Amino acid sequence: MVLRGPLTLLLVPLLGLDHVPSSYDCLFRSYYGTYSSRHAFLVDEACWLSSFSFTELGTAVDVQWAQNLVWVGRNPMDSSLVPTSFELDLGDLLTRLANLPGSGPDVDSEETVSFWQTHFKLEPTQKIVPRFDVLHLEQTGALLSVDNWTLQSFEAVLPCYWAFSVFPTSPLPLIPVSRRVRERLRDLLPTIRYNHVIAALVNGISVYHLREDIQYLTGEDPSSDILSRHSFSEGAIRAAEWLKVRLEESGASCALEHFQEGFSPNVICEFGASGNSTETVIVGAHYDDRGSFGSVRAPGANDDGSGTGALLAIARAIARRGVVFRKTVRLCAFSGEEQSMVGSRAYAAKLRARGEDVLLMVQGDMLAFHAAGEPPQLGLSNPALVGTAEVTQILANVSAIYGPELTVGYAPYPGGSDHQSFHEQGYPSAQVYERAGYIKDPMYHDSGDLSEREGYDFEQIKSIAKVQVWFDLSGDHNESDHP
Numbered sequence: 001m002v003l004r005g006p007l008t009l010l011l012v013p014l015l016g017l018d019h020v021p022s023s024y025d026c027l028f029r030s031y032y033g034t035y036s037s038r039h040a041f042l043v044d045e046a047c048w049l050s051s052f053s054f055t056e057l058g059t060a061v062d063v064q065w066a067q068n069l070v071w072v073g074r075n076p077m078d079s080s081l082v083p084t085s086f087e088l089d090l091g092d093l094l095t096r097l098a099n100l101p102g103s104g105p106d107v108d109s110e111e112t113v114s115f116w117q118t119h120f121k122l123e124p125t126q127k128i129v130p131r132f133d134v135l136h137l138e139q140t141g142a143l144l145s146v147d148n149w150t151l152q153s154f155e156a157v158l159p160c161y162w163a164f165s166v167f168p169t170s171p172l173p174l175i176p177v178s179r180r181v182r183e184r185l186r187d188l189l190p191t192i193r194y195n196h197v198i199a200a201l202v203n204g205i206s207v208y209h210l211r212e213d214i215q216y217l218t219g220e221d222p223s224s225d226i227l228s229r230h231s232f233s234e235g236a237i238r239a240a241e242w243l244k245v246r247l248e249e250s251g252a253s254c255a256l257e258h259f260q261e262g263f264s265p266n267v268i269c270e271f272g273a274s275g276n277s278t279e280t281v282i283v284g285a286h287y288d289d290r291g292s293f294g295s296v297r298a299p300g301a302n303d304d305g306s307g308t309g310a311l312l313a314i315a316r317a318i319a320r321r322g323v324v325f326r327k328t329v330r331l332c333a334f335s336g337e338e339q340s341m342v343g344s345r346a347y348a349a350k351l352r353a354r355g356e357d358v359l360l361m362v363q364g365d366m367l368a369f370h371a372a373g374e375p376p377q378l379g380l381s382n383p384a385l386v387g388t389a390e391v392t393q394i395l396a397n398v399s400a401i402y403g404p405e406l407t408v409g410y411a412p413y414p415g416g417s418d419h420q421s422f423h424e425q426g427y428p429s430a431q432v433y434e435r436a437g438y439i440k441d442p443m444y445h446d447s448g449d450l451s452e453r454e455g456y457d458f459e460q461i462k463s464i465a466k467v468q469v470w471f472d473l474s475g476d477h478n479e480s481d482h483p
Helices: 014-019 045-049 087-098 110-120 148-157 181-190 194-203 208-216 232-246 307-322 342-352 391-401 419-424 460-475
Strands: 002-014 031-035 038-044 059-066 067-074 134-136 139-148 162-167 254-257 266-271 281-285 329-336 357-364 377-381 409-410 429-433
Touching: 038 045, 038 067, 045 059, 045 067, 059 067, 059 134, 059 139, 067 087, 067 148, 067 208, 087 134, 087 148, 139 148, 139 391, 148 162, 148 194, 181 208, 181 391, 194 307, 208 232, 208 307, 208 460, 232 254, 232 266, 232 329, 266 342, 281 307, 281 342, 281 460, 307 342, 307 357, 307 460, 329 342, 342 419, 357 419, 377 391, 377 460, 391 409, 391 419, 391 429, 391 460, 419 429, 429 460
Parallel strands: 281 329, 281 357, 357 429, 377 409
Antiparallel strands: 002 038, 002 059, 031 038, 067 139, 067 162, 134 139, 254 266, 266 329, 377 429
């Protein structure tokens, strides 16, 4: 992406998009996705001058030069976890960027040298002058223009509670979920009732196997050689190959799908439809992770070993009963989520280009942390911000039947995981999450994100996985097979 001005970036609040007149054709042809709590439109001078009312829609930012546009901000964290101000964190980030690649507490340490070699195939003594500019600054985030090298290194130098999103190289289609699909989802709501076959399946999910799978992915299992699942690491490639084998054992047809040079592949597994239905149901997680800055260790037990472990648990539930599906069911373990959902964005765009009929997509991301003194929870993405109301309502109704131990509520912030990639392509989607509130896991994006620690709750993963299983099994399997 190389932009030359004059261009104007218009940031429109998520809740305000319905009020944008459909007559603004040039605006809708200039859509670049969702960032923080806003839709982004990047318009040229002719479009901007075509209406004086654009400024009433949101915040306008002049963009004169940009090799890559990046939105960066602090994730919505519980106040107990935020030790410094946004301004201090941003200053720390800009200092690290200015000193690439040799930033960090001890650039001569063996671990730091290994960090740069592992993630970026670069010696920390190499001198590259990064180029970046701050184009726009707010209380919770900033818009930067960065060169290609800085972009490659960006995720590694972020403060642990921060995230970034890269603008795509060309406009995105602004596609709403079709009325037909919404009606199909609403038709499912009355069918949600207790089913003894489904109950036997979901209650048979094994905490023992969850622990075994997650600890292999984190490297806590002595037999595992996975130190990191960072998207660019050898460990991520080994994890992808291991996941493919495990998921194929359930009877699925799996493929490693490469989407961008340098990234480990997406793991896409499919249970084919037995009938003539063209509909597809997708349950996803991301298997890539982040660790502490300067450390080669990135176990990612919660983010998102927990969601990936749930995928494996769902596959085992399917295999155990020999389920035959009427619709196509896909279990997808994405890479590149921590680098702005690169893998899932590529996959969702490919499905849209092929005209695939995706009935719904549910993403499981961070399912394991159970804060002391709180009940086990099921956090749902807020469809007023990102996602589809019918999908979140189905999730809530299913939880009441098969996961009554979970307290259900909305996560009070938009997007941020792979369901957003499908939302951007007009597919119904939602995220399931560990908490109906802000992030409270103290090991978030930390090399201490292990499963053997206080607050890591395998039973909560199981409870949330039971809700996810319903999307694969309810009304779509051969029920002649009784427990």
